[in-house]
Amino acid sequence: MNISKQHKEFKLRGNKVDSNHYEDLKPSQIDSFLNNAAIFIVEHYGEFREFGKTQFSKDLFGTMLVMFPDQPALSPSDSQGQQYEYNLSNLKYDYAHLDRAYVQCGNLVVPVSLFKGDEQHKLNDAFQKPSFLWKRLPAKIGKSSIGNHASLYIYSDVDLNNKDLKVEYVRQPKPVFFGNYDSIEYIDCQKRQLLFPTEDCNTYYKKTDSPVNSDLPESIHGLQVDIAVWLFTGKSENQFLNSFITNKLSNLPG
Numbered sequence: 001m002n003i004s005k006q007h008k009e010f011k012l013r014g015n016k017v018d019s020n021h022y023e024d025l026k027p028s029q030i031d032s033f034l035n036n037a038a039i040f041i042v043e044h045y046g047e048f049r050e051f052g053k054t055q056f057s058k059d060l061f062g063t064m065l066v067m068f069p070d071q072p073a074l075s076p077s078d079s080q081g082q083q084y085e086y087n088l089s090n091l092k093y094d095y096a097h098l099d100r101a102y103v104q105c106g107n108l109v110v111p112v113s114l115f116k117g118d119e120q121h122k123l124n125d126a127f128q129k130p131s132f133l134w135k136r137l138p139a140k141i142g143k144s145s146i147g148n149h150a151s152l153y154i155y156s157d158v159d160l161n162n163k164d165l166k167v168e169y170v171r172q173p174k175p176v177f178f179g180n181y182d183s184i185e186y187i188d189c190q191k192r193q194l195l196f197p198t199e200d201c202n203t204y205y206k207k208t209d210s211p212v213n214s215d216l217p218e219s220i221h222g223l224q225v226d227i228a229v230w231l232f233t234g235k236s237e238n239q240f241l242n243s244f245i246t247n248k249l250s251n252l253p254g
Contacts, residue, residue: 001221002213003176006034009225016237027178030228037227038173038216042096063217064170066093073104073164078145082123082130084160086167088141089149093171101152101167103137103160112137112154112165123155132158177205177212 001009007030042064071092078085088095101112115122115138122128122138130136137154144151152167154160177183182205189201205212214221223241230236230245 001218003031003034003178003211006176006214006221006225007178009222010034010228013225013229013237014233026181028181028183031176031178033228033232034214034224035173035175036231037224038176038214040227040231041216041220041224042170042173061170061217063215064096064173065099065168066091066171067168068166071167071169073166075165076161077151079161082155082157084154084156085145086152086154086165087144087146087149088151089144089147091167091169091171095150095169096172097170098141098152099168099170101139101154101165103132103154103156103163103165105163110135110137112139112152114139114141116140130155130157132156174212174215175205176214177209179209179211180207182206 007027010030010033011025042061074086074090076084077087077090098114103110103112110132113136123130128136128138130138137156139152139154141150141152143149154165186201186204186206189199189204193199193201214224216224223238226236226238226241230238230241236242
């Protein structure tokens, strides 16, 4: 459904779960709720099991899952001993979640497996430490050594500088835009131009830009609206969604 239809559905569903009327919400406000809903969906990638069937995650996020050759192979941005850093800010699209990664050397494909911070001992364990021959490449995601970004750190017993790393990942959704208004980012950019005239404000949505539809798969545009309504009203006519979010909130630490 296009952005105009999502706005209409937002108002209709919002009125169903609350006696108040939200038809006077500004388009920029509804866009904000829809964008936050898209982020919520991506953050809980693969968890909406009851909505889908076999291969749910891959099918549901088919338009969001970036693979080779759309995403070119990566080379290390830095290396220290057996540790090889791949800066995720170098990806073609904005990174959200890692689906899988592997190093390909001719016909040999060696998968990368993530370990948690408390599993550092695996790097020294004879049966779990890095071994290209036995197809073991442990890795973790952490802050980049350069800039405020995330990097994938892979541990290998062979030199990876001349080998291709192929990454499959879920990208961040592109923000929707109803049109006919200047975004907050654009307005702020215009103000900053007084000090930094070289900044290009046209990278942000402005009144003269055409509408931008959600780039989530169309099959979950309705779910995106349901979540947007929940974020605004605290409830939804979608009972599974109510249960799912309530369970998520109840399991938050602290």
